[in-house]
Amino acid sequence: MDPVRRAVEDFSKLQNLIAQGIESGILDEDMGQSFRARARSVLSMIEDVGLVPALSFCFARATKSTYNRVVSAWQKGWGAEAQRERGKKVIGKEEGGYAFYLFLVLSYLRELGVLKKDPAQPVEALGELVDVQVLAAKLLTPYCIQLKKLAEAVYTREKPGGE
Structure with a gap:
């Protein structure tokens, strides 16, 4: 799949998940800004x-x-978790921003066929990437650049002290 198209699709789903998570109180209201910071750094x-x-x-x-x-x-x-944890902010903005970014990257690498392991098992996935990380990084770059552009366009900067 085209990396730009995939990034646009993934970002759209991410936006919806973040909005639902904020609405249910599971996510910090600055989660989008945190993802933006991760996509940039x-x-x-x-x-x-x-x-x-x-x-x-x-x-x-x-x-x-x-x-x-x-x-x-x-x-x-979010389903059952949203019901169970409503309003508890169970995912902090920094942790969530890193988690979303990592999952999107590992999922894309799996779709490319570079990664065979399940992205839900990051330690195993990272172990598999050790021998192909230079190639994987090259293939990943257009996808990550597009995620970064979308995040910068949609989410404003974090408040001072957050980026």
Whole structure:
């Protein structure tokens, strides 16, 4: 699939999930701005330190529990969690921004066939990418650039001290 088309489709779904999560009180109201910051910074990090170290950093900042919630929401929507956790802000903006970004990147790499492991299992996925990270980063760049452009267009800058 064309990376620009896929980024537009993924970003549209992301916008809807973020809006629903904010409406239900699960997500911080600045989640979109946090994703924008991640889309701007992680691409540079990939270029500076390499794909696997940059994505490992994303996973560390996301935390496993937040990542799992994001994966579940992406696959099934907020549904039962929104009912159970209404108004509790169970996903912080920084953790959520990193988790959404990491999941989108791993999912795209899987669609390209570079990654065989399930993006829901990031440690295994990152392990698989070690030997192909240079190629994977090159294939990933147009997708990430488009995500960044969309995030910059839709979400305003984080408040001071957040980016």
